[in-house]
Amino acid sequence: MSDTKAPDTKAPDSARRSERSRRAIYDAALALVSEQGYAKTTVEGIAARAGVGKQTIYRWWPANSKAAVLMEAFLDLAGQAGEAVGATAESEIPDTGDLAADLRLVLRATVDELNDPVYDRPTRALAAEGIVDPALGAEFTAKLLEPQLQLYVRRIEAAQSAGDIDPGVDPRIALELLVGPLHHRWLHRTLPLTHAYADTLVEYALRGLSARR
Structure with a gap:
């Protein structure tokens, strides 16, 4: 009997391969919108940069594909940034009991994001396009901006409850x-x-917002 092992014919992990492709599409979409703006970014361009077929994009994002891809990519980017300070749509702005410290933490992280070209360029591109494309602007507000603002609302409400x-x-x-x-x-x-x-914004704002003793 031969001791030769049969070749490993295990199929590639399709879920892992799909995740790599999806991540490549996100990266390509953000890179292109940063380099050439929203209007000039195309599904074909995203697919070529990501190394996937454009039909993959149409299959995963069938409706309004370019806008859908960019919005999802940007939400993913924003989620990664939020996780760095412990604040995402699923969690909250940190509540250590020190409101000033918590707000400084989040605003400093926001400064770092806005100064980072990876975040700054696609944000500007989508914000600019949202002015001339009301549907995209409304989606940008509903899916990205409003959930972030509600984190502040809840943290301020908690501070009101704490006096x-x-x-x-x-x-x-x-x-x-x-x-x-900012x-x-x-x-x-x-x-x-x-x-x-x-830090100064937090200091000035809390002077006016603090409860009167």
Whole structure:
């Protein structure tokens, strides 16, 4: 009897292969929209950069494929960034009992994201396209912006329950005191975004929001 082993004919792990392909598509979509803008990015271009057939993209994202791919890729990117500070759509802004420290942590992380070309360029491209394409803009707001803002709302509400924030404060307006100036400076590039600036925003905002003793 021969001791020669039969060749391993185990089929490749299709789930792992699909995940690699999906990740390649995400990376390609974000790279292309950063390099040439949303309007010039195409499904064909994404497929070529990712090394997959365009039918793979149409199969996984059958409706409005380019927008769907980019939105999903961007949500994935944003999720990875959120995990770095412990805040995602599934979790919350950290609540250590020190509201100022928690807000500084999150705003500093946001500064790092907005200064990172990997995040900055596709954000600008999609934000710009959302102005001229109301449907894309609404999707961008509903799927990405609003869930992030609700994290602030819930953290501020928790601070109100703890007696740290004036109970009469509207949490939605309160969060805009924090994120509004940050994104204004980022969007218009008026001055550099720094951790010191983020810390100052927290300090100034909490002066007005803190409960009166």
